[in-house]
Amino acid sequence: MEKRYGRITGWGAYVPEKVLTNHDLEKMVDTSHDWIVQRTGIHQRHIAGPDETNATMSTEAARRALAKANLDATELDLIIVATTTGDYITPAVSSQVQHMLGATDVPAFVLANGCTGFLYALTTAQQFISGGVYKNILIIGSELLSRYVDWTDRNTCVLFGDAAGAFVMQASNEPCGVYGFDMGSDGSGSENIIAPAMGSAEPVNATTFAEGRQFIRMNGREVFKFATRILGRTSQRSLDQAGMSFNDIDCIVPHQANLRIIQAAAKVMDVPMERFLVKVHKYANTSAASIPVAICDGLESGEISLDDRLLLVSFGSGLTWASAVLQMAPTRQRQVYTNGTKAPVVAELVAA
Numbered sequence: 001m002e003k004r005y006g007r008i009t010g011w012g013a014y015v016p017e018k019v020l021t022n023h024d025l026e027k028m029v030d031t032s033h034d035w036i037v038q039r040t041g042i043h044q045r046h047i048a049g050p051d052e053t054n055a056t057m058s059t060e061a062a063r064r065a066l067a068k069a070n071l072d073a074t075e076l077d078l079i080i081v082a083t084t085t086g087d088y089i090t091p092a093v094s095s096q097v098q099h100m101l102g103a104t105d106v107p108a109f110v111l112a113n114g115c116t117g118f119l120y121a122l123t124t125a126q127q128f129i130s131g132g133v134y135k136n137i138l139i140i141g142s143e144l145l146s147r148y149v150d151w152t153d154r155n156t157c158v159l160f161g162d163a164a165g166a167f168v169m170q171a172s173n174e175p176c177g178v179y180g181f182d183m184g185s186d187g188s189g190s191e192n193i194i195a196p197a198m199g200s201a202e203p204v205n206a207t208t209f210a211e212g213r214q215f216i217r218m219n220g221r222e223v224f225k226f227a228t229r230i231l232g233r234t235s236q237r238s239l240d241q242a243g244m245s246f247n248d249i250d251c252i253v254p255h256q257a258n259l260r261i262i263q264a265a266a267k268v269m270d271v272p273m274e275r276f277l278v279k280v281h282k283y284a285n286t287s288a289a290s291i292p293v294a295i296c297d298g299l300e301s302g303e304i305s306l307d308d309r310l311l312l313v314s315f316g317s318g319l320t321w322a323s324a325v326l327q328m329a330p331t332r333q334r335q336v337y338t339n340g341t342k343a344p345v346v347a348e349l350v351a352a
């Protein structure tokens with residue numbers, strides 16, 4: 001069988017209109033704009049309105065991605081929604097999204113893996129494409145975290161935001177897509193990010209509810225240490241699989257959780273910060289939505305282009321990690337970097 005690549009033909013993001021700034025948070029908990037910026041790099045986050053749900057945000061991001069790809073929802077072969085904050089425990093939000101898009105009878109499932117969910121979904125979609133099973137796949141990363149955080153807990157409530165991002169991946173004969181990936185999990189750290197009373201282990205009752213055990217709790221210092229340890233390692237594994245080095249990468253798109261974590265990762269990777277796409281100041285940590293939303297923003301601002309070689313890298317609850325070397329579209333125009341600086345775009349077009 002001819003080799004099939006997963007080309008990203010459509011991308012779209014949806015962020016709720018309402019913005020909650022650090023100064024707004026100062027009125028809600030004992031915190032300050034300066035503390036939040038210094039420790040996290042976050043300036044603001046978007047918060048879903050009362051009529052919005054994970055399904056409506058996912059559907060809007062998906063509609064935008066489908067329009068870019070010029071693809072009708074009925075032509076989809078599969079829908080994957082990466083999220084841990086679906087509208088209900090059951091049914092899966094993926095079926096709601098499938099219905100709202102009018103993607104009649106298209107299979108749909110949720111991939112619940114916290115902040116690494118989108119990269120797990122991306123590599124899963126790639127397997128269906130390269131195996132020749134499906135041609136058109138919709139991948140969504142969506143989180144409505146504002147309904148899962150304790151707005152009286154300053155340790156967590158300043159960190160998260162709501163958003164959705166979507167990619168359309170289509171089979172292509174031209175080299176592009178995921179060139180290498182790495183995924184991993186270490187459940188021994190599962191208590192470090194946990195909503196204790198949101199599942200079957202500890203069903204919500206009056207006592208757990210009063211103690212706020214349905215909300216996300218986090219051991220920030222442990223998560224920080226884990227993230228700085230793992231980001232460089234998993235990136236190297238993806239690069240090895242792709243037969244590339246950091247010098248072959250145009251832009252690194254890390255999980256947008258904390259600027260200090262990104263800076264620490266840059267040090268470990270020995271890559272200057274200019275080659276990282278950073279959007280954490282605008283959206284805060286939107287978990288599974290963080291990487292696709294950052295990419296959509298970067299494409300719109302011109303910071304990245306479709307044929308850039310991107311290194312996507314994430315960490316999150318589980319604890320889990322994932323990375324992937326991704327070139328969204330086939331090479332037409334390569335950008336060259338020397339000594340980590342962005343050189344002018346090579347004028348000559350390389351035939352696709």
Ligand SMILES: CC(C)(COP(=O)(O)OP(=O)(O)OC[C@H]1O[C@@H](n2cnc3c(N)ncnc32)[C@H](O)[C@@H]1OP(=O)(O)O)[C@@H](O)C(=O)NCCC(=O)NCCS
Pocket residue numbers: 030031032035036039040115154155156158193218219220221223224257258285315316317
């Ligand atoms: C949460 C995080 C920003 C805290 O930063 P930190 O430098 O580790 O801060 P510490 O936890 O050591 O807390 C220092 C002090 O600040 C306080 N503090 C915590 N949140 C605060 C806030 N929003 N405003 C003001 N003070 C705050 C703490 O109570 C603590 O006070 P104490 O020393 O009197 O006990 C940081 O640990 C982090 O980003 N971790 C990773 C989290 C993450 O990425 N999670 C998502 C994973 S997908």
